Amino acid sequence: MNNLALFHGIAKNPDEYARKLKKTGKKIVGYFCSYTPEEIILAAGAVPFRIFGRGDVSLADAHLQAYSCSLIRGALEDALSGSLDFLDGVVFPHTCDSIQRLSDIWRINVKTGFHIDVVLPVKLDTKSSGEYMSDVLRKFLGDIENGLGVVISEDDLKSSVVKYNRIRSYLGKIYRIRSENPALIGSADLHAIVKASMVMERDHLLEELAAFTGSLHGGNVAVKPAGKRVVLAGGVCNLPDIYSIIEDSGGTVVGDDFCTGSRYFEGEISLKGDIVESIAKRYRERINCPAKHSGLLTRGEHIIKIVRESGAKGVIFLFLKFCDPHSFDYPYLKDMLDREGIPSMLFEIEEQLPSEGQFKTRCEAFLEMLEA
Amino acid sequence: MTGNSQTPDPEKEKRKIKSVKKMKEIMTNYYMEAKTAEQTGKKVAWITSGGPVEPLIVMDIIPVYPENHGAMIGASKMGVDLCEKSEQMGYSRDLCSYARADIACAPVNGGPIGGLPRPDMLVCCNNICGTVLKWYEVQARYFKVPLFILDTPFCHTEFSDEARKYVRKQVDEYIEFLEMVCGKKCDFDRMAEVGKLSVRGQRLWQEVLDTAAHKPAPLSAFDAFFHLALIVTLRGTQTVIDYYTGLLEEMKERITSGISAVPNEKYRLLWDNLPVWYKTKWLSEKFAAHDACLVADTYTSAWCGSLKYINENDFLGTMAEGYSRIYLNIGVDEMAETVIEMVDKYDADGVVMHSNRSCKPYSLGQYDIQRIVQEKRKVPTLMIEADMVDERSFSESQIETRIDAFMEVLKSR
Numbered sequence: 001m002n003n004l005a006l007f008h009g010i011a012k013n014p015d016e017y018a019r020k021l022k023k024t025g026k027k028i029v030g031y032f033c034s035y036t037p038e039e040i041i042l043a044a045g046a047v048p049f050r051i052f053g054r055g056d057v058s059l060a061d062a063h064l065q066a067y068s069c070s071l072i073r074g075a076l077e078d079a080l081s082g083s084l085d086f087l088d089g090v091v092f093p094h095t096c097d098s099i100q101r102l103s104d105i106w107r108i109n110v111k112t113g114f115h116i117d118v119v120l121p122v123k124l125d126t127k128s129s130g131e132y133m134s135d136v137l138r139k140f141l142g143d144i145e146n147g148l149g150v151v152i153s154e155d156d157l158k159s160s161v162v163k164y165n166r167i168r169s170y171l172g173k174i175y176r177i178r179s180e181n182p183a184l185i186g187s188a189d190l191h192a193i194v195k196a197s198m199v200m201e202r203d204h205l206l207e208e209l210a211a212f213t214g215s216l217h218g219g220n221v222a223v224k225p226a227g228k229r230v231v232l233a234g235g236v237c238n239l240p241d242i243y244s245i246i247e248d249s250g251g252t253v254v255g256d257d258f259c260t261g262s263r264y265f266e267g268e269i270s271l272k273g274d275i276v277e278s279i280a281k282r283y284r285e286r287i288n289c290p291a292k293h294s295g296l297l298t299r300g301e302h303i304i305k306i307v308r309e310s311g312a313k314g315v316i317f318l319f320l321k322f323c324d325p326h327s328f329d330y331p332y333l334k335d336m337l338d339r340e341g342i343p344s345m346l347f348e349i350e351e352q353l354p355s356e357g358q359f360k361t362r363c364e365a366f367l368e369m370l371e372a
Numbered sequence: 373m374t375g376n377s378q379t380p381d382p383e384k385e386k387r388k389i390k391s392v393k394k395m396k397e398i399m400t401n402y403y404m405e406a407k408t409a410e411q412t413g414k415k416v417a418w419i420t421s422g423g424p425v426e427p428l429i430v431m432d433i434i435p436v437y438p439e440n441h442g443a444m445i446g447a448s449k450m451g452v453d454l455c456e457k458s459e460q461m462g463y464s465r466d467l468c469s470y471a472r473a474d475i476a477c478a479p480v481n482g483g484p485i486g487g488l489p490r491p492d493m494l495v496c497c498n499n500i501c502g503t504v505l506k507w508y509e510v511q512a513r514y515f516k517v518p519l520f521i522l523d524t525p526f527c528h529t530e531f532s533d534e535a536r537k538y539v540r541k542q543v544d545e546y547i548e549f550l551e552m553v554c555g556k557k558c559d560f561d562r563m564a565e566v567g568k569l570s571v572r573g574q575r576l577w578q579e580v581l582d583t584a585a586h587k588p589a590p591l592s593a594f595d596a597f598f599h600l601a602l603i604v605t606l607r608g609t610q611t612v613i614d615y616y617t618g619l620l621e622e623m624k625e626r627i628t629s630g631i632s633a634v635p636n637e638k639y640r641l642l643w644d645n646l647p648v649w650y651k652t653k654w655l656s657e658k659f660a661a662h663d664a665c666l667v668a669d670t671y672t673s674a675w676c677g678s679l680k681y682i683n684e685n686d687f688l689g690t691m692a693e694g695y696s697r698i699y700l701n702i703g704v705d706e707m708a709e710t711v712i713e714m715v716d717k718y719d720a721d722g723v724v725m726h727s728n729r730s731c732k733p734y735s736l737g738q739y740d741i742q743r744i745v746q747e748k749r750k751v752p753t754l755m756i757e758a759d760m761v762d763e764r765s766f767s768e769s770q771i772e773t774r775i776d777a778f779m780e781v782l783k784s785r
Contacts, residue, residue: 328506
């Protein structure tokens with residue numbers, strides 16, 4: 001018996017979890033996107049809480065046009081409706097044009113404690129941008145200290161980094177085990193674990209990840225399912241149903257390039273040398289979000305590598321509608337995959353999945369075409 | 373832009389800006405030179421509209437502007453066809469229509485001028501949006517030429533010391549990049565001169581725009597959309613100074629002789645966001661029919677809005693800040709303050725805002741700017757949903773109804 005129910009419960013209702021946590025005296029800091037240097041938030045003694053946003057937008061319509069993505073509309077809706085009132089502060093790392101403007105709109109209209117913009121470099125592959133990245137993290141450290149009224153010591157930072165290295169290592173291990181034997185962990189279970197990892201009190205999370213990983217070893221190894229192996233690629237995936245639809249259609253997700261997936265836990269932070277610079281290094285070297293620049297073919301090569309390593313037969317691109325950076329990369333990624341003989345399909349999603357039937361039909365047709 | 377050959381209406385003729393002819397000549401020569409660069413051995417750089425062109429001028433590189441190209445495609449109503457082509461190439465219809473049209477143009481040499489001259493290098497400054505980064509990555513892969521990215525951190529509430537240091541360093545890297553591509557050293561004395569010319573050009577452009585503060589305004593935002601091309605493309609050259617000096621003279625003469633952009637100017641409006649390039653004439657006539665003149669706009673003034681941060685005697689040292697703090701790279705609240713200052717300066721009776729599907733940094737936040745301006749200045753505002761190049765996102769009858777209703781509100785005040 002493992003602790004999957006706990007992860008599912010938290011992933012399903014992170015706000016409720018955070019409210020309970022708040023009652024125990026914990027400070028909770030909301031954040032957007034996988035470029036937030038969470039290590040510094042945790043070092044300040046607060047719980048980093050990733051804001052996902054839900055559907056049913058009405059209040060946010062007064063601030064954001066209909067051609068904004070569902071992530072920023074949903075998040076603003078949550079903030080305006082008061083469902084994020086447990087936050088002690090919120091952190092906006094600079095990534096895409098939409099998050100950039102959401103930060104302004106949030107700062108002007110929402111009271112969720114302190115408001116920190118972490119204005120990261122957009123290019124990540126030059127020396128001066130690396131220096132700037134470290135400078136920005138140091139500035140952020142000071143901003144967080146002010147926001148929470150604490151002082152962060154070198155030891156606090158190191159201890160936080162050790163925890164994050166362990167969390168990321170567990171998540172990587174769970175992904176690897178699953179890629180080798182998909183029957184051990186359902187795709188939706190994996191999604192719940194990663195999502196819960198972004199909001200849980202991190203010491204508790206470490207215990208649960210350790211317990212879960214341990215439970216995988218002694219367990220019965222099930223027969224490998226017949227599902228065809230696919231890799232998912234895109235930005236935020238906040239739809240557990242996607243995974244079950246893919247499985248019902250005859251597929252098995254064996255890897256991803258999502259910021260709510262492997263981009264979140266890739267890369268270990270070195271404890272040698274200047275700790276802030278080491279943190280900066282991880283965010284620079286981790287495979288980039290398309291809103292950042294790190295070479296012209298880097299993302300394409302990375303996706304091919306994931307496919308090769310996981311033995312996947314195809315790639316499903318899942319983009320949030322109106323996500324410009326991902327949509328701009330799509331033609332070149334598809335082209336690179338085509339040249340490698342890797343079939344792919346693209347599906348644009350909203351935060352909700354209104355066209356469930358359509359997605360299933362497309363999935364079935366795509367999976368049918370793949371080699372077994 | 374092309375007039376028909378019927379008997380000219382003397383009333384209309386009187387209102388026509390005479391400098392337009394000169395401007396067309398300059399732009400034609402400029403494009404001819406750019407298109408023949410391969411024969412003349414000059415290098416061509418594609419550069420973003422908000423990017424620092426001055427070092428290119430110093431290095432004798434011909435700057436070419438894909439965004440200007442996008443505007444031409446829009447104005448010549450070739451946007452839909454090219455946008456559809458890009459969609460066939462796999463680009464989503466929700467992406468920026470400048471980028472879509474330009475990307476589709478490159479492989480087929482399409483569009484009104486048969487495509488842009490092939491670049492020797494690409495210079496992308498992200499002070500206007502994140503879209504240009506993706507767009508230039510696409511073109512760098514397509515043309516296989518070096519790409520320089522000038523990364524100007526976004527100024528939500530400040531231009532931090534960290535950002536200042538970073539951008540200043542990149543200015544040096546930019547010049548080193550150009551030296552490497554051109555195989556020659558930069559002449560820093562000439563750089564200082566070009567910097568001064570750039571500042572003078574920007575000041576003159578601001579003075580031209582300022583003449584619209586006169587009642588009635590001698591030029592409208594629609595005129596500014598046209599005359600803008602020079603400050604964007606040839607900033608840092610004497611040509612810009614000579615042209616705008618002449619244009620400024622003409623505007624002053626129009627004021628003296630009582631020639632206004634709109635015959636019976638009764639209402640003065642401010643325009644926000646990029647033009648709707650394929651409908652400028654229609655919109656201009658629509659507002660004029662209501663005796664309304666769009667006297668100023670946030671778009672054309674963006675090319676002189678950060679002058680206050682630039683020291684003309686230390687151009688290289690201060691351009692980092694000048695280029696980082698332009699209108700689109702600042703917070704929504706600061707943008708709202710700028711709009712309010714313009715309402716005051718030009719004594720505007722209302723604000724017309726183009727919610728532009730193509731441009732998220734310009735459009736997201738507009739609803740808040742609208743609210744702030746209404747609260748602080750009590751002027752009516754109109755939001756038009758459209759797109760700068762892709763005509764499929766323009767509903768003429770709906771927009772006409774909204775403009776009529778908006779003008780009724782203004783007239784009843």
